[in-house]
Amino acid sequence: MTAAQKTFRSQVYEVLRPSDPTPGARRWRKIHLTVLGIGLLAVILLSIDEVLGPHRAFLRGAIWCVTIFFLVEYAARLWVAPEWPQMADMSPTMARLRWAASLSGLIGLLAVMPAVMLAGGYSIIGADAASVFCILWILKLGLHAPAFGTLARVISNERAPIASVLIVFAILLMSAATGAHIVERAGQPQQFGSLPNAMWWSVVTLTTTGYGDVVPLTPAGRIIGSLLMISGIAVLALMTGVLATGFAQEERRREYLRVWDQVTRVPIFASLGIVTLSEIVGKLRTRYYPARVTVLRRGDPGDSMFFISSGEVEVRLPTGGTVRLGDGAFFGEMALLNRQPRAATIATTAPTTLLVLYASDFYEIASHIPALAEAVENEARRRREENLERQTSTHPGGSKP
Numbered sequence: 346m347t348a349a350q351k352t353f354r355s356q357v358y359e360v361l362r363p364s365d366p367t368p369g370a371r372r373w374r375k376i377h378l379t380v381l382g383i384g385l386l387a388v389i390l391l392s393i394d395e396v397l398g399p400h401r402a403f404l405r406g407a408i409w410c411v412t413i414f415f416l417v418e419y420a421a422r423l424w425v426a427p428e429w430p431q432m433a434d435m436s437p438t439m440a441r442l443r444w445a446a447s448l449s450g451l452i453g454l455l456a457v458m459p460a461v462m463l464a465g466g467y468s469i470i471g472a473d474a475a476s477v478f479c480i481l482w483i484l485k486l487g488l489h490a491p492a493f494g495t496l497a498r499v500i501s502n503e504r505a506p507i508a509s510v511l512i513v514f515a516i517l518l519m520s521a522a523t524g525a526h527i528v529e530r531a532g533q534p535q536q537f538g539s540l541p542n543a544m545w546w547s548v549v550t551l552t553t554t555g556y557g558d559v560v561p562l563t564p565a566g567r568i569i570g571s572l573l574m575i576s577g578i579a580v581l582a583l584m585t586g587v588l589a590t591g592f593a594q595e596e597r598r599r600e601y602l603r604v605w606d607q608v609t610r611v612p613i614f615a616s617l618g619i620v621t622l623s624e625i626v627g628k629l630r631t632r633y634y635p636a637r638v639t640v641l642r643r644g645d646p647g648d649s650m651f652f653i654s655s656g657e658v659e660v661r662l663p664t665g666g667t668v669r670l671g672d673g674a675f676f677g678e679m680a681l682l683n684r685q686p687r688a689a690t691i692a693t694t695a696p697t698t699l700l701v702l703y704a705s706d707f708y709e710i711a712s713h714i715p716a717l718a719e720a721v722e723n724e725a726r727r728r729r730e731e732n733l734e735r736q737t738s739t740h741p742g743g744s745k746p
């Protein structure tokens with residue numbers, strides 16, 4: 346394989362890579378989602394019997410096009426599989442087989458099944474065939490959900506509390522079903538005569554769905570039902586709490602790793618020891634800005650300061666001049682130190698990653714780490730003097746400080 350071919354393959358890989366932040370990859374994801382949406386819409390419309398002949402032909406044509414699109418995409422993904430860093434030490438064939446057997450490979454394969462069915466002469470006129478396409482394609486939507494990995498981690502991390510809640514759920518379900526079976530079966534043998542039937546009522550009540558198809562009629566049955574509904578709300582609230590806390594913790598851990606990665610690029614932190622650094626990392630947040638976006642405006646209240654991990658910003662000074670700040674620089678410190686509104690407007694000139702430090706955390710860190718506070722203060726003083734100098738040179742008569 347030539348170097349040029351290799352480069353082209355790695356370029357295609359970058360565009361197809363999930364959650365790649367480059368504009369090309371974003372554009373690709375938008376196109377993919379649009380095609381997927383068109384395909385699903387065509388499938389849904391085709392399943393309506395009232396849709397007339399000429400429209401049906403058009404919809405079938407759309408499904409063909411979407412299917413071929415997915416086939417080409419599958420082939421491209423298979424081709425670029427050796428570019429995955431996890432497969433770097435494998436032969437290209439082995440890497441392709443590994444990708445084909447992975448979750449995204451299997452979902453991709455399922456999505457091209459309609460193409461195989463069409464090629465094999467299988468009719469797509471029937472509503473059943475259309476519904477099958479819908480199931481196969483909707484799975485592809487899952488590949489666009491960046492939080493799927495997080496969800497899996499959260500479920501794995503919180504498996505003990507989740508299992509406890511499920512056990513409570515099972516205990517309530519079975520106790521209520523058995524109780525209702527005992528007290529209601531004489532009056533409603535059809536609905537409560539067997540435990541599975543009573544369990545259906547129990548699940549519908551416990552999840553607070555309440556279809557109303559089966560209702561207890563005896564006073565004892567109604568008491569059981571009432572207790573079950575209240576318990577249902579408590580169990581669902583418990584599960585929501587467990588998952589929400591798990592998500593928040595997982596996100597905090599991921600953010601910590603992201604910040605840790607970025608913080609080494611900021612020289613002001615470079616000399617700090619690992620313990621001090623870890624304290625700061627816990628307080629910083631990453632923020633990504635595209636080019637030409639205003640980060641802060643002159644006159645706004647200052648609630649945070651920023652460190653540039655990568656990219657560049659332009660400081661638009663009140664005197665009319667501009668200053669550019671690049672990798673490793675910081676800004677937004679003057680408002681925090683002087684407790685005054687922002688002294689200048691700042692906008693990105695290129696895609697920029699910033700680390701944000703909120704005012705309360707800044708004051709806390711400044712009190713712990715005097716060297717850091719001093720470095721920030723010195724730079725703020727230098728900037729203030731520079732601005733004053735610029736002001737006097739622009740308006741030599743002006744006496745305003």
Ligand code: CMP
Binds near residue numbers: 660668675681689731
């Ligand atoms: P703050 O006043 O909070 O918000 C605007 C920021 O622009 C300010 O903090 C400084 O960080 C930054 N700034 C102001 N003047 C200059 C300058 N002369 N050079 C570089 N940055 C500046």
